[in-house]
Amino acid sequence: MGSTRARTFARISSVEQPPSKPKQLDTAVVLGGSVAGLMAARVLADHAHSVVVIERDEASDDAPRRGVPHGTQLHTLLPGGRRQIDRWFPRFTEEALAAGAVWASAEQRSTYIDGVRKVRGSDADIITATRPFIEGQLRRRLLAVPNVKTITGRATGLTFDDSAVTAVRYESGGTAGVEPASFVVDAMGRSSRLSDWLEAGGWDRPPMIRQVTGINYATALFCRTPEPAERTASFALCSTEFGGDLAGAVFFAVENDRWMVMMGGYGDLRPGRTAEDMIRRCRADFPADFGRVVANGIIGEVLTYRQADSRRREFAAAANLPARLVAVGDAVASFNPIYGQGMSSAALHASCLSMFLRSDPALYAPAQHFFDLQRVVVDAAWSVSAGPATAGRRDRVTSWLTRQIVDATVVDTKVARVFEDVTHMVRHPDHLAAPAVLRRLLSAQRRRRPAPTAPMRSL
Numbered sequence: 276m277g278s279t280r281a282r283t284f285a286r287i288s289s290v291e292q293p294p295s296k297p298k299q300l301d302t303a304v305v306l307g308g309s310v311a312g313l314m315a316a317r318v319l320a321d322h323a324h325s326v327v328v329i330e331r332d333e334a335s336d337d338a339p340r341r342g343v344p345h346g347t348q349l350h351t352l353l354p355g356g357r358r359q360i361d362r363w364f365p366r367f368t369e370e371a372l373a374a375g376a377v378w379a380s381a382e383q384r385s386t387y388i389d390g391v392r393k394v395r396g397s398d399a400d401i402i403t404a405t406r407p408f409i410e411g412q413l414r415r416r417l418l419a420v421p422n423v424k425t426i427t428g429r430a431t432g433l434t435f436d437d438s439a440v441t442a443v444r445y446e447s448g449g450t451a452g453v454e455p456a457s458f459v460v461d462a463m464g465r466s467s468r469l470s471d472w473l474e475a476g477g478w479d480r481p482p483m484i485r486q487v488t489g490i491n492y493a494t495a496l497f498c499r500t501p502e503p504a505e506r507t508a509s510f511a512l513c514s515t516e517f518g519g520d521l522a523g524a525v526f527f528a529v530e531n532d533r534w535m536v537m538m539g540g541y542g543d544l545r546p547g548r549t550a551e552d553m554i555r556r557c558r559a560d561f562p563a564d565f566g567r568v569v570a571n572g573i574i575g576e577v578l579t580y581r582q583a584d585s586r587r588r589e590f591a592a593a594a595n596l597p598a599r600l601v602a603v604g605d606a607v608a609s610f611n612p613i614y615g616q617g618m619s620s621a622a623l624h625a626s627c628l629s630m631f632l633r634s635d636p637a638l639y640a641p642a643q644h645f646f647d648l649q650r651v652v653v654d655a656a657w658s659v660s661a662g663p664a665t666a667g668r669r670d671r672v673t674s675w676l677t678r679q680i681v682d683a684t685v686v687d688t689k690v691a692r693v694f695e696d697v698t699h700m701v702r703h704p705d706h707l708a709a710p711a712v713l714r715r716l717l718s719a720q721r722r723r724r725p726a727p728t729a730p731m732r733s734l
């Protein structure tokens with residue numbers, strides 16, 4: 276595929292270990308110690324003599340924490356993101372599996388659209404685990420890097436000189452502190468206050484784009500007795516045409532012999548909010564495996580979460596930004612979570628940061644090259660999950676094709692493979708517009724769609 280952005284995406288997604296390079300930064304400070312902050316800190320450790328991560332929560336041992344309220348909900352680590360994590364933390368997958376994460380090979384997972392089982396697409400394996408477990412594994416690996424330290428504290432502002440950020444202000448245990456910084460990364464999530472701080476300092480506030488999603492999540496854990504060759508992950512997605520109040524349901528086997536089951540709905544529709552409703556729906560509205568995973572009893576209660584919108588901050592379009600400052604992860608773009616792109620985007624942003632710092636950038640100027648690279652990743656995820664509403668014409672075409680292709684993925688293995696590579700963030704969405712895909716799309720449209728799997732019915 277020849278598009279420039281597809282080639283840039285491929286370069287960002289490389290799994291090669293870059294050669295070592297003399298460190299050009301003194302102290303780099305990362306604000307926020309969740310997935311995006313941990314990944315950025317790992318990359319910065321190659322370029323700064325010391326890296327300081329300021330996180331307001333105490334490090335919790337694989338348990339949900341206050342600063343990440345969505346951490347209780349089911350999280351998919353897409354292959355595109357996992358490859359980047361393995362790149363920056365070699366053998367991460369191996370270690371996560373040894374610590375309890377579960378393998379879901381292509382044979383061990385299934386995907387349904389409106390009750391119809393899709394043909395097998397990508398051969399990529401995924402690992403399944405809870406969000407706090409994944410973050411805990413990343414944190415352990417990061418803290419083993421000698422030039423990284425953490426401060427438990429709340430970042431309260433930035434200090435600038437005429438052209439660049441120079442320090443971070445924070446508050447820890449009731450005491451105010453200042454950390455001098457030769458580079459700062461905002462990883463404070465979607466509610467980051469960086470834009471306010473920039474405006475207060477006389478810089479541009481990056482334009483914010485929002486798209487209403489109003490998605491409601493309900494997630495619960497169930498007891499699991501592992502069985503040989505069982506299905507360890509299943510995705511059942513429901514189109515709006517299918518009717519009913521469901522966006523979809525997913526189950527994963529996760530660490531400590533548990534199943535995690537999630538149900539989602541849009542707007543006022545909140546399926547699966549009680550244990551009774553979730554169990555009933557798993558038995559009545561979804562393929563038989565969903566009934567099986569809820570058979571051995573719930574652990575705790577159903578936990579819910581609502582996300583009102585997808586949002587992105589257009590740093591690449593801001594004309595007046597200080598030098599030595601970037602933002603990563605949800606602080607830049609947070610997507611409709613049903614597509615599972617957040618952690619993988621954060622990992623790819625870290626790879627953009629590596630490319631930027633390896634390009635011998637002029638550190639007295641804004642990090643435009645970084646934001647341009649990052650925009651390729653953000654646009655790719657956005658075009659898949661947020662649809663055409665805010666995208667350019669070319670992206671609208673890609674989004675339209677995506678909708679057509681979803682139907683073809685049910686019956687055509689080659690289309691299914693490209694589509695999954697794109698939704699797994701392994702390949703850029705422009706690959707969906709390749710002539711070979713379009714030809715197969717036409718022939719797939721003539722094929723008969725199989726009947727929905729029992730007991731799934733039109734709701």
Ligand SMILES: Cc1cc2nc3c(=O)[nH]c(=O)nc-3n(C[C@H](O)[C@H](O)[C@H](O)COP(=O)(O)OP(=O)(O)OC[C@H]3O[C@@H](n4cnc5c(N)ncnc54)[C@H](O)[C@@H]3O)c2cc1C
Binds near residue numbers: 341349430464605613
């Ligand atoms: C319901 C739901 C389901 C999701 N499912 C998936 C999925 O399946 N797959 C996937 O990849 N992604 C998923 N995501 C997205 C994913 O959770 C995030 O994209 C990912 O965690 C990266 O987040 P982040 O590190 O940028 O920000 P966050 O995880 O939000 O972390 C921000 C961090 O900054 C800290 N912080 C904030 N302010 C300050 C401050 N002033 N000082 C110091 N620290 C501060 C917070 O305590 C927190 O630790 C989902 C999101 C939601 C809401």
